[in-house]
Amino acid sequence: MVMNFLKLIRWSNLLIIALLMVIVRLFIFEKGLQNSGLLFNLQFPQSSFWILVASVVLIAAGGNVVNDIYDQEIDNVNKPDKKIVGKSISETKAWILFFVLTLSGIALGYYLALEAKNTSFTLFHIFTPLLLWIYAAQLKKSPLLGNLAIAVLAACVPLVQLTFEYGAMLGAYSEVLNINVYGNPILFMPEWCFYLAVFAFLSTLIREIIKDMEDIEGDQKFGARTLPVVFGMTNAKKIVVVLSMIFIAVLYAALFFLSIFSQNTIVYFAYQSLSIALLVGSSMLKVVKTKDKKDFTALSNLWKLIMLAGFGTCIIYGFL
Numbered sequence: 001m002v003m004n005f006l007k008l009i010r011w012s013n014l015l016i017i018a019l020l021m022v023i024v025r026l027f028i029f030e031k032g033l034q035n036s037g038l039l040f041n042l043q044f045p046q047s048s049f050w051i052l053v054a055s056v057v058l059i060a061a062g063g064n065v066v067n068d069i070y071d072q073e074i075d076n077v078n079k080p081d082k083k084i085v086g087k088s089i090s091e092t093k094a095w096i097l098f099f100v101l102t103l104s105g106i107a108l109g110y111y112l113a114l115e116a117k118n119t120s121f122t123l124f125h126i127f128t129p130l131l132l133w134i135y136a137a138q139l140k141k142s143p144l145l146g147n148l149a150i151a152v153l154a155a156c157v158p159l160v161q162l163t164f165e166y167g168a169m170l171g172a173y174s175e176v177l178n179i180n181v182y183g184n185p186i187l188f189m190p191e192w193c194f195y196l197a198v199f200a201f202l203s204t205l206i207r208e209i210i211k212d213m214e215d216i217e218g219d220q221k222f223g224a225r226t227l228p229v230v231f232g233m234t235n236a237k238k239i240v241v242v243l244s245m246i247f248i249a250v251l252y253a254a255l256f257f258l259s260i261f262s263q264n265t266i267v268y269f270a271y272q273s274l275s276i277a278l279l280v281g282s283s284m285l286k287v288v289k290t291k292d293k294k295d296f297t298a299l300s301n302l303w304k305l306i307m308l309a310g311f312g313t314c315i316i317y318g319f320l
Helices: 002-008 011-036 046-070 072-078 091-115 119-137 145-172 174-178 185-214 216-221 227-231 233-261 265-289 293-319
Strands: none
Touching (some): 002 046, 002 091, 011 046, 011 145, 011 293, 046 072, 046 091, 046 119, 046 145, 091 119, 119 145, 145 174, 145 185, 185 216, 185 227, 185 233, 216 227, 227 233, 233 265
C-alpha cells in the first residue's frame, strides 16, 4: 500500500522539487548573503521554509493524484502495469487523497502568508491546485496547452520561494537597495530565481512533449489531442529539437547576463558546456532517431537529469 501511494504521488518528482528549493535557499540566498560581505542573515525562518517546501510538495502530490484519476482509461493502454487508480487504489480513495493533500498544502501556504502579514502571498497555493485540476480534466487533452500549463507551474516553484524568502529579507533590509548596486549578490538573487524559473519552464515543456510522444498510442485511442496526435510524431520531434536549441540559447544568454555580477564566468561556461549543453545536444540526436516507447521513456528520464544538472549551476555559484 505504501509503495502504491509513493508511486501515485510520483515521489521522485516531488523529491526534485524539494531539492530545488533546498538548493535555492542554501546556495542562492544563504551563500549570497555570506558572499555579500554584509552582516545580514536570512529572515525567513528555517521552520517556515520547511513548511513552504511541504506546502508546495503536497499540492504537487495532489496534482499527480488527480491526473491519474482522469487518466484511468488512457493508462489502461499506455501503462497497464503501472496503473494504480482503479486497480490498487479505488477512485473514491484517490479523490479523498487528492483533497486531503491539496487542502493541506493550501492551508500551510495560507498560514505562511498570515505569518508574513501579506495574504497575497497565498495566491500561488490557490492558483496552482486549480490549474492542476483544469489540466488533468481538460487541458492535458489539448495540443500544447497542457504542456504549457505544467511548464508554468514548474516555473512557479523558484518564484514562490523568491516571494517568501526575498520578501522577508527586503522587509528587514530595505536599505540594501542603496548599497553597491553592481557588486552586491543580494541584489541579483531575483535574477537567479528568474533564471531557474525559465530553466524549469523550458526543460519541463520539452519533457512534457516527449512524454506525450511516449503515450501517443493511448492518447490516439481515447481522443486526446496532444501535440504528437494533432501534428504527427515527425513534427513533434522537430518542435522538441527547436525548443532544445532555444533552451541552449537561453542558457548561454543567462550566463552572459549573470557574468556581469561574477568573476567566475569561465567556470560557469565550462560547467554548462560540459554538462547541460552536452546532455541537451545528446537528447536532440536521440529524439530524431527514437521510435520505441522505451526509448521515449529513457529520453524523458534524460531530461530529468538535465534538470538536476541545472541545479549544479546554483551550487557552483554558492561556492565561488
